[in-house]
Amino acid sequence: HPTCVTDEVAAITHTNRDDKTAVDFSFYLNHSVTSLPLDVTIVKTSNFGDWFYSRYMLSTGDDSGANNPTAAPANVPTAAPVVPTPLPTANPTDVADGQIYSCGTMEEVVEVPGGLAVSSISRKLAKSSADVLCMLFRITTANEAASLNTISRSSNLADYHIVPVSRSYHGGDWERVAGSYAQGLSISECDDTNSVYCRLNIPLLPNLNEGKYILLSFQHSITAQQEVSRFFHQATFGPTKGMIQSFNYSSSLQENMASYVHGQIYTVPATPHRQYFRKNLDGYISSFEEESSPQISKARSPCDEGSRWAEYSFYADDNGGALEVTYRNDTNDYLLSVKGIPRTILPNWVDTHGNQKRVGGDWILLPSTYEFLGGSVQFYDLTVRAWHEIPGGNPPINITGITHPNVMHLNLPDRASFGRTESIIGGSPWNPFYEYGETLWLNTSLPASDCTNAGIRYNNTLYVYGTLTDGTQVRYARYAELNQNTVEEPIADGGGSFVDYGGACSNVAMDFLNEESCSITTVPNACAGNYEKENVGDAIVVCGSDGEIANNAVGNNIFQLNRQTVFNSDEEQKRTVWTMTALYGEDQLRQKVAWALSQILVITPNQINVPGNSEMYLKYYDIFVRNAFGNYFDVLKEVSYSPMMGEMLSYIGSTSKSYLLDQTGNIAFPDENFAREVMQLFSIGTQMLNMDGTLKLDDQGYPIKSYENSDIQNFARAWTGFERQSKRTNVEARSFVRSFEKNFYGKP
Numbered sequence: 001h002p003t004c005v006t007d008e009v010a011a012i013t014h015t016n017r018d019d020k021t022a023v024d025f026s027f028y029l030n031h032s033v034t035s036l037p038l039d040v041t042i043v044k045t046s047n048f049g050d051w052f053y054s055r056y057m058l059s060t061g062d063d064s065g066a067n068n069p070t071a072a073p074a075n076v077p078t079a080a081p082v083v084p085t086p087l088p089t090a091n092p093t094d095v096a097d098g099q100i101y102s103c104g105t106m107e108e109v110v111e112v113p114g115g116l117a118v119s120s121i122s123r124k125l126a127k128s129s130a131d132v133l134c135m136l137f138r139i140t141t142a143n144e145a146a147s148l149n150t151i152s153r154s155s156n157l158a159d160y161h162i163v164p165v166s167r168s169y170h171g172g173d174w175e176r177v178a179g180s181y182a183q184g185l186s187i188s189e190c191d192d193t194n195s196v197y198c199r200l201n202i203p204l205l206p207n208l209n210e211g212k213y214i215l216l217s218f219q220h221s222i223t224a225q226q227e228v229s230r231f232f233h234q235a236t237f238g239p240t241k242g243m244i245q246s247f248n249y250s251s252s253l254q255e256n257m258a259s260y261v262h263g264q265i266y267t268v269p270a271t272p273h274r275q276y277f278r279k280n281l282d283g284y285i286s287s288f289e290e291e292s293s294p295q296i297s298k299a300r301s302p303c304d305e306g307s308r309w310a311e312y313s314f315y316a317d318d319n320g321g322a323l324e325v326t327y328r329n330d331t332n333d334y335l336l337s338v339k340g341i342p343r344t345i346l347p348n349w350v351d352t353h354g355n356q357k358r359v360g361g362d363w364i365l366l367p368s369t370y371e372f373l374g375g376s377v378q379f380y381d382l383t384v385r386a387w388h389e390i391p392g393g394n395p396p397i398n399i400t401g402i403t404h405p406n407v408m409h410l411n412l413p414d415r416a417s418f419g420r421t422e423s424i425i426g427g428s429p430w431n432p433f434y435e436y437g438e439t440l441w442l443n444t445s446l447p448a449s450d451c452t453n454a455g456i457r458y459n460n461t462l463y464v465y466g467t468l469t470d471g472t473q474v475r476y477a478r479y480a481e482l483n484q485n486t487v488e489e490p491i492a493d494g495g496g497s498f499v500d501y502g503g504a505c506s507n508v509a510m511d512f513l514n515e516e517s518c519s520i521t522t523v524p525n526a527c528a529g530n531y532e533k534e535n536v537g538d539a540i541v542v543c544g545s546d547g548e549i550a551n552n553a554v555g556n557n558i559f560q561l562n563r564q565t566v567f568n569s570d571e572e573q574k575r576t577v578w579t580m581t582a583l584y585g586e587d588q589l590r591q592k593v594a595w596a597l598s599q600i601l602v603i604t605p606n607q608i609n610v611p612g613n614s615e616m617y618l619k620y621y622d623i624f625v626r627n628a629f630g631n632y633f634d635v636l637k638e639v640s641y642s643p644m645m646g647e648m649l650s651y652i653g654s655t656s657k658s659y660l661l662d663q664t665g666n667i668a669f670p671d672e673n674f675a676r677e678v679m680q681l682f683s684i685g686t687q688m689l690n691m692d693g694t695l696k697l698d699d700q701g702y703p704i705k706s707y708e709n710s711d712i713q714n715f716a717r718a719w720t721g722f723e724r725q726s727k728r729t730n731v732e733a734r735s736f737v738r739s740f741e742k743n744f745y746g747k748p
Contacts, residue, residue, distance in 0.1 A: 100197045102126035103134035103217035109152055110215040112136065112202075120204060124189075124197045125215070128168040133220035136174075136200070138163040138181065140211040148212055165213070166200060169220050174198040188692050224249055231257050235264070236588035264589035265629045271585040272625055273577050273618040274547035281732075282437060282557040283480030284317065297561060298498050298729060300481035302410065302464050303451035306553025308439040309418070309466060309474040312394040313344040314377050316369040316436045323363040323379050325349055335402070338365065341463050342402045344395050351388050363388075370394060371436040372423050397473040399465060410450055412442075412466040412474070419443050419554060439477055441554045480561050482551040485730050487514045490544030496525035498729055505529040506730040508543045511641070518543040529726040547622055548730065559614070561732055571605070573614040578621075587625075594624035601639045601682055603648040615732035620644040636682060640674075643724055649674040651719045659720075675715035679707050 101123060104110045112123055128134035139162050141148060146159035165182050168174045173190040176182045184203040189195060202213065222230070228247045232239030235257075248256045285297045300307050313336070324337045327349075334349040335342060349357050366378040366387060374393035381388060399407075423435035464476035485491045485506055495506025505527035510518050518541050526540040527533075533540065551557070559573050585591050598621060605611035623638045639645050646652040654671035661667055680686055687703040688696040695703045727733060 098124075100124040100126050101215060103128065103132070103215045106217055106219060107153055108217070112213040112215060114204070114212065120184075120201050122199060122201050124199050125166075125168070125174055126197045127171055127173065127190075127195075128217070128220075130171055131219065131221040133167060133169040133218045135164055135216050135218070136166040136202075137214050137216065138165050138211060139214055151214065153216075165202065168198070170222075174200060186693060224253060227253060228257075231260075235261065235592070237582045237592060261589065264587060268587045268590070270590055270625050270628075271581050271587050272547045272622045273581055274615060274622050275549050276581055277559055277573070277577050277614055277618050278482055278547070278549050278551050280557045281480070281482060281551040281559045281561060283482065283551055283561045284437070285478040285480050285561065297480045297733070298483075298503060299478040300553065301451060302442075302466070302476040303446040303448070304481075304553075305442060305445045307442045308421070308477040308479045309412070309442070310371070310439050310477045311396055311472060311474050312371060312373050312375065312438075313397050313475075314338070314365065314369050314394055315477075316367065316371055318365045318369060319367040321365050322361055323365050324361040325357075325359045325363070327359050334359070341406060342399045342404055343397070345398045345400070345402075346395060348391075350391060352391050354391075357388070369436075370423075372438040375423075375435060397465065397475055399473065404463075406463055408462060408464045410446070410464060410466040410476075412446075412468050413444070414469040415440075415472075417442065417444050418468075421554070421557075424558060439479075440474060443554075480551070481553075482549075483730055484550045485548040486544045487517045487546050488544070490514075490517070490519065490542045491730070492521060492542065493523045493526040494521070494528060494540060494542040495729055496523065496527040499527045500525055504727055504729040506728050507540070508545045508548075508728070509725050510541060510543050513546060513638070514543045529728050545619075546626070547619060574617050577614070577618055590625060590628040593628040594621070597624040597628065597635060601635070601645075603644050607648045608644065609647060613732055616644060636678070639682070640678065645674070646722055649677055651675075652722050652724060654716070654720045654722070656717060656720050669713070670716040670720050672712050672716040674719050676712045678715070679711070 101110060101112050103126070112125070114121055125134075125136065139148065139151065139160050142159050142161050146156075151160070163179065163181055164177045166174050166185055166187070167177055174187050176185050176187070181203070186201040188199045188201075190198040225244055225247075228249075229239055229244050232243055236243075283297070285299050302309075318338050321338045324340070326335045326337070327333075328335055328345075331345075334346045336344050336346060349359065351357055362382045363379045364382065366380055368376070368378065370376045370393070372394065373396060377390040377394050378387055379390070380386070418440040421437060421439050421441060423438035466474050466476065468474065483491055483495075483506070485495075485508070490508065491506050495503070499505050507527055507529045508514065509529065520539050521542050522537055522539050524536050526542065528540050528542075558576070582591055582595075601624075603617075603620060605617075610616075620639075620642055623635060623642065627635045627638070643652065651671050651674040655663075657667060657669050684706045686706055688706050690696055698704050
C-alpha cells in the first residue's frame with residue numbers, strides 16, 4: 001500500500017470487538033507493500049502499559065479483502081508520521097537490520113529504529129564525512145510534557161535525558177564514548193574492504209516505551225596540532241606542549257605518527273620500574289634490621305666514596321631505643337647514650353621549661369626525630385608516662401674523651417671532601433611531617449689503612465665516629481650498598497663475601513628468565529642461596545635478576561629501605577615510582593600498554609604477606625613493561641611463575657592429595673584458585689567466543705562453556721610443588737622486629 005512503503009509509518013485505530021474500546025497502535029515496515037491483505041506483526045499497549053503481541057491482516061479498510069495497492073485506507077490519520085519505540089517480541093525478525101543509517105544534515109534529527117530484538121538491536125551506521133562529528137544518542141523524556149514524537153534541534157534540552165552512546169568523526173570508525181551505558185555497546189564490520197559503515201550492537205533501553213535512538217551531526221574540524229595532541233593522548237599518558245610543538249608537521253601526519261609508534265616499539269629503551277626504585281634508593285639500614293638473622297642489607301664501607309656521615313646525635317630510627325642519661329661528676333655534664341652507645345655530651349639535662357630532669361635509663365626515644373642539627377627530638381618517660389623534648393633540638397655530636405669497646409674512631413679530611421644531602425619530608429602516625437636524611441657524603445676514598453677492620457661495613461654492632469680537620473665530629477650512617485646483580489651481569493661470587501660476615505647470599509635461583517646468562521664459578525667463598533657446598537672449591541652457578549642494578553651512592557635519594565615500616569607510607573613509594581615513570585619516561589607507549597596489562601593480571605597488597613615492600617611489586621609490574629610489545633603467552637608464563645601471583649592466588653605450598661596423605665596422613669585436594677582464575681580471568685573466560693567477540697552457541701542456543709570443573713581439578717594438580725626461594729641480600733626485605741613496638745607496647 002502506498003502508505004506502507006519503505007521508511008514510512010501508518011497509524012490505525014482498531015476497535016476491540018470484546019469491549020469496543022479504541023486502542024491506538026502503530027506498525028513499521030521496512031519494505032514496500034505490493035499487495036494486500038498483508039500479514040503483519042503489530043505490538044499494542046493496554047491502558048496499564050502492558051505489551052501484547054498479535055498478528056493482524058491489513059486490508060484497504062473496506063473489509064472486502066480486495067487487493068487495492070493504490071487506495072489509502074480510510075483510517076490513516078493526516079498527522080505527520082512518527083516512528084514508534086522498538087519493543088521486544090517473540091518474533092526475532094528485524095527488517096531494519098539491513099539498512100545503513102547516516103547522520104544527515106546539521107539541522108536534521110535522524111532516528112535509528114529500535115527493531116524487534118530481545119536484548120539488543122543491530123544497526124549499520126554510516127561513518128561520518130570529513131569535518132563532521134556524528135553522534136548516536138539514547139534519548140528519553142524528563143517530564144510528562146515532553147514528547148519523543150516531536151523532538152527536533154530546537155527542542156528544550158531540559159525536557160529530555162540525553163545519553164551519548166557512540167561517535168564517528170572525520171570519516172573515522174564508530175567508537176564507544178565514556179559512560180557505563182555505552183560500555184554495553186559492541187562494534188564490528190568497520191574494517192571490511194571499502195566499508196563505509198560500522199555495525200553497532202546496541203543494548204536495549206531499560207524503559208522501551210519512553211525512549212529512542214537518534215543521530216545528530218555537528219560541524220567538526222581540528223588543526224594539525226590538535227590532531228597530534230589527540231594522537232599523543234592515545235599513545236602516551238598525556239602530551240606536553242614541547243611534544244606537540246616539536247612534532248614533524250612538514251610531511252604526512254599519519255606517516256609521522258606511524259614512525260613515532262615504530263620508534264616506541266623498536267628503538268626507545270624500556271624504563272623498568274624496579275631500576276628506577278633501586279637507583280633512587282636512600283637505603284638507610286635500620287636498627288630494626290640489627291635484630292634480623294641473617295642480616296639482609298649490606299652497608300657501604302665508611303672508607304668508600306659515597307659513604308654517609310651525620311653531624312647530629314639522634315636518628316629517627318632510634319625510636320623505641322632506651323635513652324640513658326649519666327651525670328659525670330668530674331666534668332659536671334651529662335652523657336647521653338642509646339642502647340649503651342654514647343651519642344653526645346650536654347652541659348645540662350633540663351626540660352623545655354628549664355626544670356632539671358632525673359638521670360637514669362627510664363626513657364625511650366619516640367619516632368619523628370628530625371634528622372638535622374636543631375631538629376626536634378622527643379622521648380618518653382616510662383615512670384610518669386609523659387613525653388619530653390630535648391631543649392635546643394637534635395644536638396651536635398660530642399664524645400670527646402669517651403671510649404667504648406664498640407666505638408671506632410677515624411680521622412676524616414676537611415669539609416671540601418664532602419658533599420651534602422638535604423633532609424627530605426617524611427611522616428608517621430605520631431607526626432605527619434618531619435624531616436630526615438640530612439648527611440654529609442664522602443666524595444673521595446679514604447686510604448685502606450684507615451679502615452683496618454675488615455668487617456667494618458658488615459658489623460652492625462660497631463659504631464664508627466669520625467673527626468673532620470676543623471674538629472667537627474660526625475657519626476658513620478650505615479646506608480645500604482646495593483650491588484649490580486642483573487641477568488647480564490650477576491655478582492661474581494653470588495654475594496659470598498657478605499655471607500662471610502653473617503649476611504645472606506645474593507645469588508639468584510636459575511630459572512627460564514636468566515638461565516642463558518648464568519655462569520659457573522669456583523671462587524672459594526662463592527655462595528648459592530638454595531643449597532650449601534660440600535667443599536670449599538665446589539663449583540657454583542651464579543645468576544642475576546632482571547633490573548637488579550646498583551643504587552646511587554650520593555644525592556637526595558627519595559626511596560627508603562627498611563625504615564619505611566614505621567615512618568612513611570609504603571604505598572606512596574610504589575605510587576611515586578609509577579607516577580614519575582608515567583610523567584617522565586621516554587617509553588610512553590610501552591608504559592601505557594604495561595598499565596593496561598596490569599589491569600588484567602591483577603595482584604593486591606591485601607593478599608600479599610609483606611604488603612609494605614616496594615621492590616617485589618615493581619619487579620612484578622616490570623613483567624608487563626618488559627613484554628608490552630611481545631606476546632601474551634610470555635606475559636602469562638612469567639606471571640604464573642611469579643611468587644607474587646603464587647601468593648595472591650594461594651598456590652604457593654599447594655600439594656597433591658597423595659603427597660599430603662603420605663606426609664601428614666591428611667586428605668586434601670590441591671588448591672584450585674589459580675587453576676580457575678588463569679582461565680576465567682586471565683585467558684579464555686568462562687564462555688567460548690567467536691572471532692568478533694560474540695558468544696558461541698550450541699544447537700539449543702545456549703552459550704558454550706570454555707571449561708568444566710574437571711578441567712580446574714586437573715590443572716590444579718599441575719600447580720603444586722611451588723615454594724618460596726630462600727631470602728637473600730641485595731634486595732629490599734622487611735622481616736625484622738620493630739624496636740619501638742617491642743619496647744613501647746611490649747610486643748613484637
